[in-house]
Amino acid sequence: MRSLFLKIFVSYWLAQALFLVLAILVIFAFRQRGEFSEWQAQQATASQRAADVFEKDGPAEVHRYLEELRESQHVRAYLFDEQGREVSGRAVPRWADSLSRGIRPPPREFWQHMAPSPFRRLPVTSAAGHSYTLAVMLPPGPFGPRGVPGLGILIGIISSGLVCYLLARYLTSPVVRLRAATRRLAEGDLTARAGSAGSRRRDEIAELVRDFDIMAERLETLVKAQSRLLNDISHELRSPLARLNVALGLARQRSGPETQSALERMELESDRLNHLIGSLLTIARLESGADPSRKSVLALGVMVTEIAIDADYEAQARHCHVKPRVVNDCRVWGEGILLHSAIENVVRNGAHYTAEGTAVDVSLEHTGGEAIIRVADSGPGVPEEALEKMFRPFYRVDDARGRETGGVGLGLAITERTVRLHGGTVKAWNRPEGGLTVEIRLPCAPVPEAEAAPALASAGTHQNT
Structure with missing residues (x-):
């Protein structure tokens, strides 16, 4: 029990x-x-x-x-x-x-x-x-003609059961609310609270619930302040970075051939910094929640196919291919730019790390009211202890490899937060034959096909790990 x-x-x-x-x-x-x-x-x-x-x-x-x-x-x-x-x-x-x-x-x-x-x-x-x-x-016992009738005992047992039920519910209802609020908080809902409005309880369990609500409110304040600080810093960095790019352009026009190599290096680092700031702004936006006015019904089949075609064009330089396979087309309710970027991050990540001369399989199917997107590559895979950590911001499985590719470890973090914001889940596992599979699950939108909006194939800036 x-x-x-x-x-x-x-x-x-x-x-x-x-x-x-x-x-x-x-x-x-x-x-x-x-x-x-x-x-x-x-x-x-x-x-x-x-x-x-x-x-x-x-x-x-x-x-x-x-x-x-x-x-x-x-x-x-x-x-x-x-x-x-x-x-x-x-x-x-x-x-x-x-x-x-x-x-x-x-x-x-x-x-x-x-x-x-x-x-x-x-x-x-x-x-x-x-x-x-x-x-x-001599006279019979308690269950005889002069004893307590069976109906009386039954009524007594039922009455005591009702009292015990009310008492047990009174004692455990705050614990049930506390458990539900804890789960919501663990899933990222910082507005989760366990207390009920108008509650006059003053016992130990009520004090525990109030302490939890104080803790949750403090966490929400700290996370919002951190997100706001990150957003402000990223915006403030954009202006000097733009002026730096202008200065680099002027310096390139006025300098000789001997300085071109240094200027190109400076421009490369400036582009990386610009990309990092863009990723930080995206993370801050996801942490603050998506704007419902930007959401619409999206046809995932078209979106996944176009992302795979774009990634396949770039992968051909390494003699690799990206193969889309739409088993069942389905529609989701979400923000097209964010979902496009989230799926593209996973597909481009697989195309980058798959072994040369191999293919990346991108599939879409509809099962049990969910849209399931799987991206399977034939690369080296990921250590088992890193499968959960790889969706954290700034986490890289191999720091040296990350520096070589210019990745900062934000692409998959953006994917995880985008999918979670849309009510879905994302997970990864190593394939037995070698390589990595990343699975994205999103709730389907129960709307007629005629209402499905076209996918935003070229929306947003591409986010890579």
Whole structure:
């Protein structure tokens, strides 16, 4: 049993039900002891009178007397003569027949083990000197005619179950909200809060929930401040970088051939810096959330095909190919520029690291309401411990390789944040035959095909790792 709610509910309910049943049994056991004591005081008189009534008035009168005894004292009694015959003419039950012969019947019900035996064998001598035996069974236990009815016990158990259910729900509802808020926070939703409006609870669990909300609010403030700082710095760097590019152009026009090599190097580093700033701005924008007004219905089949064709053209320089395969076309609701860049980052990454002379397979299919894009290359793959880290900002599997290719480790980070912003997931694994597979899953848009907007094939700046 892994649910805290069920543990609390079942344990409290069983405890309440057990307490109810035991209380009933104990109360009736003590009550029955009192009834037994009361009968003990008058049993000699009752047995003597039964014998006298039989000898004086006959079987009919003793039958009436014993029935009156049953109605008034709730005692079942049978009178036997010296030959062992029941003198009132009634049908004799087995327990009465056993008592008349001196055999005490065993307890027939569970409750009888907790109380004195209800059976009594009373020898009596009449005024005429004849011997008789009165077989008696004292009042029944808690589940008999005078006991608690089964419906009463059922109502008691159900009532205690309802109380336990409400108590368990009261205790665990903040924990359930806290768990849901923790998951949302782990998924990147910094607005997640566990507290409920108008809650007046002041216990330890309520204090824990309030502490969590304070922590979440602090985290949201810090992350937003960091994102805002990153965005501001990137914007501030754009202006001097633009002036630097202008200065490089003027210097190239006025300098001689001997300085061209240095100027080209400066221009290359300036382009890398410009690309880095653009990536940082994209990361900051993704962290702050996408603008819903920029979203539309996108046809993924066209977008994936055009990205693969562009990457295939560039990969031919290494005798490689990028092969698109659209199994099922599907549409998604999203921002075209960001999704185009996210998919393109993965495809170009695969085309760059696949072995020379091999192909990169790019497939699109529609399964279970999700669009699944897989990019499989035949490169060296990625160490297992780096498969999760490769989607972090500025993470590079090989720093030396990153410097050679000019990558700064932001391309796949942009992909992961874009996909997550659109409600999807991205993961990677090594292929058994060698190479890496990156899978992107996006929720499909349930709209008619006629509403699908054309893919933005040339939208945005290409982001590479």
